[in-house]
Amino acid sequence: MENRTPAVVGTGTDGARQLPAHADLNLLRTFLAVYRSGSFTAAAPRLGLSQPTVTAQIRTLEQQTGRELFTRLPRGVEPTPSAHELAGQVAPALDALAALEGGGPQNGQASPVHLAGPSELLCVRVLPALAPLVAGGLRLRVAQGLPEPLLEEIRSGRHDLVVATRRPRGRALESVPLADEEYVLVASPAWARRVTARPEGGGLCAALRDVPLVTYAEDLPIARRYWRTVFGKQLTARAAVTVPNLYAVLAAVNAGAGYSVLPHSLCQESLDAGRLTRLHTPEEPPLNTLFLVQRPGADANPDVARVRDRLRAAAGSW
CATH class of the missing domain: 1.10.10.10 (Winged helix-like DNA-binding domain superfamily/Winged helix DNA-binding domain)
Known part of the structure; x- marks a missing residue:
């Protein structure tokens, strides 16, 4: 032919x-x-x-x-x-x-399965979950990026699956919830001691006014959401340090640069090791739902279904 x-x-x-x-x-x-x-x-x-x-x-x-x-x-x-x-x-x-x-x-x-998502989530959750499939012969091509560009790219056929921090608009893309990610307010133990040693009266928000805020974006998207959800008020602080991604935020806060709001999965190891301290434990912590998005027609490759099913099973323990 x-x-x-x-x-x-x-x-x-x-x-x-x-x-x-x-x-x-x-x-x-x-x-x-x-x-x-x-x-x-x-x-x-x-x-x-x-x-x-x-x-x-x-x-x-x-x-x-x-x-x-x-x-x-x-x-x-x-x-x-x-x-x-x-x-x-x-x-x-x-x-x-x-x-x-x-x-x-x-x-x-x-054919390889083309998978994309936020870099931190890929490294901490997704790739470890898929390691057994790779050991069994799965071919995987991984890309990282922000939700909006990745969803546009999957619409145009560049990816088979995308792990996104929001559900795509419309019905053109199939998506299923994977897991809820908790956000935590953290700082190094030294900063945590200084915050808790402040005189009472102003509360935690007041105590944090003189502590540097570390974030990955000038508009403070995660921190603003935490303040609005947990404290019921607008965050007025400005970033002392902005860095390219959440891994860099974690590194800076671990080193004592200040405080931040991070996904629990990313900073869990640092919390367990005592390098970070949780500054607040709200009754209802702010959650962000993760979605697994699939390109129409991606099932033509049977390995796409294997990756999809493996991630859905693994997400139960995230």
Whole structure:
């Protein structure tokens, strides 16, 4: 059978650019491998091609579509909006075709499962839960990011599964609750002693006014929510330190930089070891529900169901 897609030219009824007539399926498979792996170099062994061949095929497809598909970075590539659009068009069909052909270009070997989520959650919860499957032969490709970009990427076919800290809008994406994550107010033991030694009268919020606040974003999303839920008031403090992610927040607070609000799973080890102290134990701690989101058509790869079922089972103990 000739590796050509049906002849489609021009624009669709919604104004979206369509594929050129007789686009080569091999080029589209190469495009999807680069899109999902994030680099020409990583895509090459998955396809059984050399890196220069992958580069040449992407260049040819860009010429055929008249669109730049990837922005070249010092390490890897970044998909353009046109690439997200194209992936949304071709990913379901190519995945279904790969399943019919016996697992795609890897000579019968199942395609990798493309999984994404917040970096801290991936490291602390998700990857340890999936380690037995990997030891048993599962192939996994993991990406990290914030909820909104990851949900947009799964809509366009870049990921099979996403662990998200919120439920996606609409009904296009299937999602199930995984677990509730508790947020805790923590500081180093030295700061905790200073806070508890303050004269009574102002309460904990007043005692924390002179303690540096460490956060991963200037708008203090987790801390603001904690203050609103637990104390029933607006947080007026400004961040003393902002860092790129929650791992960096944990490191800074462990080192005595100040206080913060962190997911319990992330700081549990530090609490157990005495490196951190819980500053407050509310009757109803603020919770954040984690959701497992699946791309439509992802079940064409049976390993997606294995990962999904394993995470749902493991989340019962999170």
